[in-house]
Amino acid sequence: MVYNPEDLDPLEAALLGVLSLGLPPSKAAGDDTFRVDHVTAVAHALQLGAAREEFLAGGGPAVTPEFRARLREAVVSLAARELLAEQSPGLPAPAGGYEEGLLIDMVDPDVHPVVLDQYLGRACMECLFRDERVYPYLMERYASSGEVWRRLRAGGYAE
Numbered sequence: 001m002v003y004n005p006e007d008l009d010p011l012e013a014a015l016l017g018v019l020s021l022g023l024p025p026s027k028a029a030g031d032d033t034f035r036v037d038h039v040t041a042v043a044h045a046l047q048l049g050a051a052r053e054e055f056l057a058g059g060g061p062a063v064t065p066e067f068r069a070r071l072r073e074a075v076v077s078l079a080a081r082e083l084l085a086e087q088s089p090g091l092p093a094p095a096g097g098y099e100e101g102l103l104i105d106m107v108d109p110d111v112h113p114v115v116l117d118q119y120l121g122r123a124c125m126e127c128l129f130r131d132e133r134v135y136p137y138l139m140e141r142y143a144s145s146g147e148v149w150r151r152l153r154a155g156g157y158a159e
Contacts, residue, residue, distance in 0.1 A: 032061035
């Protein structure tokens with residue numbers, strides 16, 4: 001079956017779009033704001049016209065347990081339709097250290113689900129970029145990621 005962004009739940013589409021951005025791993029970047037769950041939470045909140053902190057726990061980089069559960073459901077749903085493949089996560093270890101109560105889902109910021117439908121992933125990313133509420137945030141993340149990738153490559157990352 002061929003899917004388009006409008007065939008997906010808005011959170012599923014946001015997740016596929018964020019996974020397609022090419023952001024650096026948060027542990028390597030040393031910055032929890034590059035976590036896929038964090039970026040997806042902020043982008044999805046902005047899509048809905050809510051405050052960017054809507055799905056963040058205490059306004060910090062960690063997402064709320066409710067959002068984490070919804071994100072987990074989105075991952076399972078997308079995997080069931082073979083639009084992404086989950087990778088086995090390691091121990092929960094966000095860049096800031098061990099986070100109590102963190103469930104095994106999007107917990108290892110360096111082990112993201114793999115987008116299997118690259119066309120759909122890019123289409124979802126384009127939808128996020130076309131949203132004027134989301135665009136400034138994603139462009140800031142994208143610009144910052146370029147600086148992080150340059151620093152990582154200069155340090156021999158992924159050689």
